[in-house]
Amino acid sequence: xxxxxxxxxxxxxxxxxxxxxxxxxxxxxxxxxxxxxxxxxxxxxxxxxxxxxxxxxxxxxxxxxxxxxxxxxxxxxxxxxxxxxxxxxxxxxxxxxxxxxxxxxxxxxxxxxxxxxxxxxxxxxxxxxxxxxxxxxxxxxxxxxxxxxxxxxxxxxxxxxxxxxxxxxxxxxxxxxxxxxxxxxxxxxxxxxxxxxxxxxxxxxxxxxxxxxxxxxxxxxxxxxxxxxxxxxxxxxxxxxxxxxxxxxxxxxxxxxxxxxxxxxxxxxxxxxxxxxxxxxxxxxxxxxxxxxxxxxxxxxxxxxxxxxxxxxxxxxxxxxxxxxxxxxxxxxxxxxxxxxxxxxxxxxxxxxxxxxxxxxxxxxxxxxxxxxxxxxxxxxxxxxxxxxxxxxxxxxxxxxxxxxxxxxxxxxxxxxxxxxxxxxxxxxxxxxxxxxxxxxxxxxxxxxxxxxxxxxxxxxxxxxxxxxxxxxxxxxxxxxxxxxxxxxxxxxxxxxxxxxxxxxxxxxxxxxxxxxxxxxxxxxxxxxxxxxxxxxxxxxxxxxxxxxxxxxxxxxxxxxxxxxxxxxxxxxxxxxxxxxxxxxxxxxxxxxxxxxxxxxxxxxxxxxxxxxxxxxxxxxxxxxxxxxxxxxxxxxxxxxxxxxxxxxxxxxxxxxxxxxxxxxxxxxxxxxxxxxxxxxxxxxxxxxxxxxxxx
Amino acid sequence: xxxxxxxxxxxxxxxxxxxxxxxxxxxxxxxxxxxxxxxxxxxxxxxxxxxxxxxxxxxxxxxxxxxxxxxxxxxxxxxxxxxxxxxxxxxxxxxxxxxxxxxxxxxxxxxxxxxxxxxxxxxxxxxxxxxxxxxxxxxxxxxxxxxxxxxxxxxxxxxxxxxxxxxxxxxxxxxxxxxxxxxxxxxxxxxxxxxxxxxxxxxxxxxxxxxxxxxxxxxxxxxxxxxxxxxxxxxxxxxxxxxxxxxxxxx
Ligand code: SF4
Ligand code: SF4
Numbered sequence: 001x002x003x004x005x006x007x008x009x010x011x012x013x014x015x016x017x018x019x020x021x022x023x024x025x026x027x028x029x030x031x032x033x034x035x036x037x038x039x040x041x042x043x044x045x046x047x048x049x050x051x052x053x054x055x056x057x058x059x060x061x062x063x064x065x066x067x068x069x070x071x072x073x074x075x076x077x078x079x080x081x082x083x084x085x086x087x088x089x090x091x092x093x094x095x096x097x098x099x100x101x102x103x104x105x106x107x108x109x110x111x112x113x114x115x116x117x118x119x120x121x122x123x124x125x126x127x128x129x130x131x132x133x134x135x136x137x138x139x140x141x142x143x144x145x146x147x148x149x150x151x152x153x154x155x156x157x158x159x160x161x162x163x164x165x166x167x168x169x170x171x172x173x174x175x176x177x178x179x180x181x182x183x184x185x186x187x188x189x190x191x192x193x194x195x196x197x198x199x200x201x202x203x204x205x206x207x208x209x210x211x212x213x214x215x216x217x218x219x220x221x222x223x224x225x226x227x228x229x230x231x232x233x234x235x236x237x238x239x240x241x242x243x244x245x246x247x248x249x250x251x252x253x254x255x256x257x258x259x260x261x262x263x264x265x266x267x268x269x270x271x272x273x274x275x276x277x278x279x280x281x282x283x284x285x286x287x288x289x290x291x292x293x294x295x296x297x298x299x300x301x302x303x304x305x306x307x308x309x310x311x312x313x314x315x316x317x318x319x320x321x322x323x324x325x326x327x328x329x330x331x332x333x334x335x336x337x338x339x340x341x342x343x344x345x346x347x348x349x350x351x352x353x354x355x356x357x358x359x360x361x362x363x364x365x366x367x368x369x370x371x372x373x374x375x376x377x378x379x380x381x382x383x384x385x386x387x388x389x390x391x392x393x394x395x396x397x398x399x400x401x402x403x404x405x406x407x408x409x410x411x412x413x414x415x416x417x418x419x420x421x422x423x424x425x426x427x428x429x430x431x432x433x434x435x436x437x438x439x440x441x442x443x444x445x446x447x448x449x450x451x452x453x454x455x456x457x458x459x460x461x462x463x464x465x466x467x468x469x470x471x472x473x474x475x476x477x478x479x480x481x482x483x484x485x486x487x488x489x490x491x492x493x494x495x496x497x498x499x500x501x502x503x504x505x506x507x508x509x510x511x512x513x514x515x516x517x518x519x520x521x522x523x524x525x526x527x528x529x530x531x532x533x534x535x536x537x538x539x540x541x542x543x544x545x546x547x548x549x550x551x552x553x554x555x556x557x558x559x560x561x562x563x564x565x566x567x568x569x570x571x572x573x574x575x576x577x578x579x580x581x582x583x584x585x586x587x588x589x590x591x592x593x594x595x596x597x598x599x600x601x602x603x604x605x606x607x608x609x610x611x612x613x614x615x616x617x618x619x620x621x622x623x624x625x626x627x628x629x630x631x632x633x634x635x636x637x638x639x640x641x642x643x644x645x646x647x648x649x650x651x652x653x654x655x656x657x658x659x660x661x662x663x664x665x666x667x668x669x670x671x672x673x674x675x676x677x678x679x680x681x682x683x684x685x686x687x688x689x690x691x692x693x694x695x696x
Numbered sequence: 697x698x699x700x701x702x703x704x705x706x707x708x709x710x711x712x713x714x715x716x717x718x719x720x721x722x723x724x725x726x727x728x729x730x731x732x733x734x735x736x737x738x739x740x741x742x743x744x745x746x747x748x749x750x751x752x753x754x755x756x757x758x759x760x761x762x763x764x765x766x767x768x769x770x771x772x773x774x775x776x777x778x779x780x781x782x783x784x785x786x787x788x789x790x791x792x793x794x795x796x797x798x799x800x801x802x803x804x805x806x807x808x809x810x811x812x813x814x815x816x817x818x819x820x821x822x823x824x825x826x827x828x829x830x831x832x833x834x835x836x837x838x839x840x841x842x843x844x845x846x847x848x849x850x851x852x853x854x855x856x857x858x859x860x861x862x863x864x865x866x867x868x869x870x871x872x873x874x875x876x877x878x879x880x881x882x883x884x885x886x887x888x889x890x891x892x893x894x895x896x897x898x899x900x901x902x903x904x905x906x907x908x909x910x911x912x913x914x915x916x917x918x919x920x921x922x923x924x925x926x927x928x929x930x931x932x933x934x935x936x937x938x939x940x941x942x943x944x945x946x947x
Binding site for chain 2: 278386387389391392394397400401402404405406411412413414415416489490491492494495
């Protein structure tokens with residue numbers, strides 16, 4: 001079809017396009033390789049294949065925004081189809097007589113597979129239509145209805161280019177590309193229909209009905225269609241749409257170790273002659289897999305949607321972090337400003353205040369369709385800020401100082417840790433002195449906080465009633481260090497692990513049970529790296545087992561309660577502990593209703609990652625308050641004479657939500673209870689009657 | 697600038713404070729760095745960061761556990777640490793002041809800082825006594841020190857928020873009430889690194905130190921009553937209060 005001159009122009013343009021594309025991707029790969037060693041990835045081909053399949057079926061995007069995800073899926077299939085379409089179009093241009101309309105009847109070959117060609121023509125034609133519709137939806141969403149989900153809070157640090165609308169420009173270019181490319185492609189086919197409509201090309205035939213056939217038209221439309229492709233491919237490597245190529249790769253190279261296991265502060269794999277400082281100050285202090293995150297990021301803001309800190313109007317947006325990383329890298333490479341990489345991440349990518357707002361709830365990582373880990377970057381940045389002597393919040397500092405000297409964050413003496421146990425009506429074994437089956441790792445809040453101690457005692461009573469052979473470490477227990485690590489104090493975390501490992505070493509026990517999901521997480525997922533080899537269970541699992549084995553009997557069905565359940569991040573999203581608490585509630589016979597945000601999609605109470613230590617409380621509706629409102633909306637009006645309960649399985653939740661009930665003025669409407677309080681009522685274990693103190 | 701910081705290791709009040717005989721049961725309490733001393737270390741390091749010099753931290757080792765505190769001081773920016781091995785947990789501020797003064801004497805200090813007081817005895821004696829032994833002027837209640845040449849601008853705080861600015865010529869002793877900035881956090885990794893690499897200079901207590909005070913008795917406070925929470929609506933509560941007052945013959 002093309003004239004010889006056109007062919008030469010086309011080939012030269014194609015070579016230039018390939019050259020720019022190659023340069024683009026080489027630049028990207030070089031910058032990714034400058035990142036630090038990442039934790040070892042196993043079976044990379046296998047996980048890449050798995051990721052490929054996930055991408056093919058667009059599985060990961062459906063975790064949120066179902067409708068838009070479906071449209072994205074159409075766009076995706078359309079573009080895949082177009083990869084083949086572009087190939088045949090190129091052949092149409094280069095090979096004389098290569099023409100696929102009318103089932104390929106003009107092809108100068110024998111035995112043409114007419115059926116196959118017709119099928120291809122039909123798919124290409126219909127997909128063209130779908131692409132145009134899908135891209136229109138996305139265009140309208142971004143530019144006409146201006147979906148808020150695509151914007152950032154004013155207080156979030158943004159790269160100036162992002163502020164100036166860089167993302168919108170990228171999107172516009174791609175929108176225009178799709179419209180022009182697909183439109184031109186349809187026209188080029190329409191102009192080819194010299195013999196009227198082709199039933200397998202309904203849209204092209206419709207256009208042919210309007211514009212007729214034209215030899216010149218074929219040339220013009222062909223050039224528009226393929227010219228755009230040659231421009232767009234190298235452009236993509238420099239725009240946010242690099243995600244077309246990088247997100248499947250990133251998904252294949254995503255975190256493999258348990259969710260609850262943080263990457264070490266200093267890479268385990270050392271490169272000879274390199275001394276790494278802990279954590280990250282500059283972008284290339286991040287593991288290379290997380291430099292890659294920036295290129296894989298779709299900039300969809302799904303992570304921002306679920307971020308409790310962002311909800312709380314803090315200046316934190318996990319997506320802004322990735323977007324800023326991306327723009328920083330772009331300026332440093334394509335933009336020719338490598339000196340920008342010398343600027344600390346806290347000036348270019350995320351503000352210090354935002355760094356300290358993260359609750360490490362993992363919601364952002366969980367929801368991300370491309371396997372990004374903004375949270376891990378935040379922890380790395382905290383780590384470096386701490387060793388660099390950044391002035392941290394005074395509450396956090398006090399907590400850390402107390403943890404370093406007392407082994408707990410509450411400035412309580414070590415000897416007071418077991419005080420509650422000594423007040424019990426039966427002896428609680430000291431696991432460091434006599435062998436026990438279950439070592440109960442109690443945790444700081446449950447050991448020291450007056451508001452939680454009654455619940456701690458109830459757990460002990462129930463264990464005792466079930467005949468569970470258990471003991472505690474008394475003064476030898478130290479904070480497990482989960483949140484210490486997530487605050488970025490790696491050295492203190494290691495110190496606490498050593499102290500606890502030493503205490504474990506002194507004791508004889510078979511397994512660990514813990515009431516605190518935070519301790520549970522690190523004991524289960526991180527202590528094994530320091531030599532722990534014990535099975536660790538959350539008390540909800542232990543309680544369920546005790547009931548199932550008949551060691552505890554449900555005597556009273558609690559049908560007078562209407563309850564909902566909050567999944568604590570470190571039990572649920574991190575460790576998949578969704579079923580045991582729900583089963584327990586079912587066994588208790590309560591009326592159970594599920595909040596909209598449940599299980600994987602549970603909403604953080606706002607206490608994790610050291611937030612509970614913060615001295616300053618920011619204004620605005622707190623995540624826990626929002627959660628209480630969610631519970632009340634879920635209950636609706638119809639509780640009748642039932643008592644409405646908000647059930648928790650984490651000592652920190654007890655505090656956060658009891659407060660939130662008060663601050664939202666909902667006392668009397670909803671009550672926060674630990675699941676063990678329901679079990680106690682159901683199995684008939686009561687607090688011993690104490691004589692009323694006599695007035696002095 | 698040569699700055700010496702005299703510190704004090706004191707029983708922690710994070711625990712219940714056990715009493716044995718006429719004094720605290722030193723065997724069953726943890727010892728911690730006096731809170732005001734954290735501020736004097738911070739103040740010293742701030743000056744060093746501003747004008748250069750060295751910071752030496754010196755303290756009396758009462759129970760053989762002062763090393764931890766000295767490593768912490770090094771991690772926060774001290775250059776040199778010295779411990780006076782006394783091994784007497786009951787040594788009071790008079791005895792400690794004498795030993796500290798003897799140790800500091802040869803150090804050629806331009807400024808000596810001590811916490812304005814310590815929360816165990818609250819007598820604020822260490823600073824003034826060191827000053828007397830070293831024959832230096834003393835200024836207490838200090839909330840900031842800026843070194844300029846051979847004098848320093850010192851802010852002192854008075855009750856009710858009033859403050860005064862002094863120009864003090866060196867050498868002098870200052871009792872630090874608070875550093876201009878909250879004492880910095882020393883990451884544990886740094887403290888541990890110091891513990892592995894740093895050397896602590898050890899000196900014996902010298903000088904004729906005699907205790908200032910003798911304990912006659914020490915006892916934990918005795919609970920003499922308790923609060924009773926009256927519950928109910930405001931009317932019910934009011935009624936109960938009236939009843940209670942009547943029953944006590946007060947109404
Ligand atoms: S971990 Fe949670 S709080 Fe932190 S950035 Fe992600 S979503 Fe936000
Ligand atoms: S990090 Fe993931 S969820 Fe967040 S904007 Fe990027 S692609 Fe979307």
